Amino acid sequence: MTAAVNPLRSAILALLLGTAAIVVPARAETIEVTIDRLAYAPVEIEAKVGDEIEWINKDALVHTATVKGGADVLLPAKKSARLLLQEPGSFDYICRYHPNMKGHITVRP
Amino acid sequence: MTIRLTTAAAAIALLLGGNWALAGDKPTDPQIAHIAYTAGVIDVEAAKQAIATSKNKTVVEFAESMVRDHESVNKQALDLVKKLNVTPEDNDTSKALSQAAETKRSELAKLTGADFDKAYVENEVAYHKQVNGALETLLIPSAQNAELKSLLETGLKLFQGHQQHAEHVATELK
Numbered sequence: 001m002t003a004a005v006n007p008l009r010s011a012i013l014a015l016l017l018g019t020a021a022i023v024v025p026a027r028a029e030t031i032e033v034t035i036d037r038l039a040y041a042p043v044e045i046e047a048k049v050g051d052e053i054e055w056i057n058k059d060a061l062v063h064t065a066t067v068k069g070g071a072d073v074l075l076p077a078k079k080s081a082r083l084l085l086q087e088p089g090s091f092d093y094i095c096r097y098h099p100n101m102k103g104h105i106t107v108r109p
Numbered sequence: 110m111t112i113r114l115t116t117a118a119a120a121i122a123l124l125l126g127g128n129w130a131l132a133g134d135k136p137t138d139p140q141i142a143h144i145a146y147t148a149g150v151i152d153v154e155a156a157k158q159a160i161a162t163s164k165n166k167t168v169v170e171f172a173e174s175m176v177r178d179h180e181s182v183n184k185q186a187l188d189l190v191k192k193l194n195v196t197p198e199d200n201d202t203s204k205a206l207s208q209a210a211e212t213k214r215s216e217l218a219k220l221t222g223a224d225f226d227k228a229y230v231e232n233e234v235a236y237h238k239q240v241n242g243a244l245e246t247l248l249i250p251s252a253q254n255a256e257l258k259s260l261l262e263t264g265l266k267l268f269q270g271h272q273q274h275a276e277h278v279a280t281e282l283k
Contacts, residue, residue, distance in 0.1 A: 037263050037266060038263075038266050038270060059263075060181050061177075062181075077181065097177070097178070098267070099270075100269075
């Protein structure tokens with residue numbers, strides 16, 4: 001049974017991957033930022049429009065990644081969350097609950 | 110009022126710093142765990158009083174942060190003592206902290222509005238300063254267990270942030 005299904009699945013996968021490669025030529029990346037003991041690491045990140053940032057909160061505390069007047073990502077304890085970067089610019093961000101936690105994102109077009 | 114606040118802070122400093130020095134003995138891990146846990150509970154209770162009393166959005170949000178963070182750290186502390194099979198041990202420092210907190214709570218209960226907000230936030234600055242001082246100079250250096258020491262160090266970093274946050278709220282209230 002496995003032998004019968006596998007070639008078919010491979011063919012479908014090849015088709016899907018092939019199609020995907022044509023439709024989305026740009027390679028969007030996921031950039032990981034770890035939070036450990038009330039600090040973002042790395043503090044500085046460089047990205048481009050279409051990339052995603054994933055904050056991985058290792059603390060047992062609730063944090064946020066908040067741009068003043070902009071994005072506000074809630075990061076529950078021991079959980080992670082993502083943000084899709086939709087516009088270029090240079091953004092300072094902080095944790096709303098722990099304002100001494102600071103980070104910076106540069107988004108290229 | 111200000112004099113009484115300062116006196117209370119000095120009394121706590123004396124109790125946290127002085128008692129052990131006089132006894133010529135450092136607190137044990139079960140005592141340290143009890144002191145740290147008690148200090149957290151006190152701040153959660155103070156925050157709950159503020160949430161119930163204050164009408165100021167900044168003050169209430171600050172107090173909510175205190176509940177969230179101190180409850181989380183205290184949960185970690187309980188998980189740790191359970192894992193290490195340690196029983197937190199009541200001691201004179203914990204008792205003095207609780208007593209000072211009760212006095213402060215009844216003082217604050219007589220205040221309302223901007224007077225309450227100011228007194229609560231000023232006490233949060235003083236209280237975190239005292240507890241951070243005790244963590245830095247006595248509790249962290251005395252802790253024997255590596256995991257307990259590490260939890261206290263994370264706590265110190267967090268509570269230094271709380272102190273800054275409280276100082277910031279205090280300047281906003283002026």
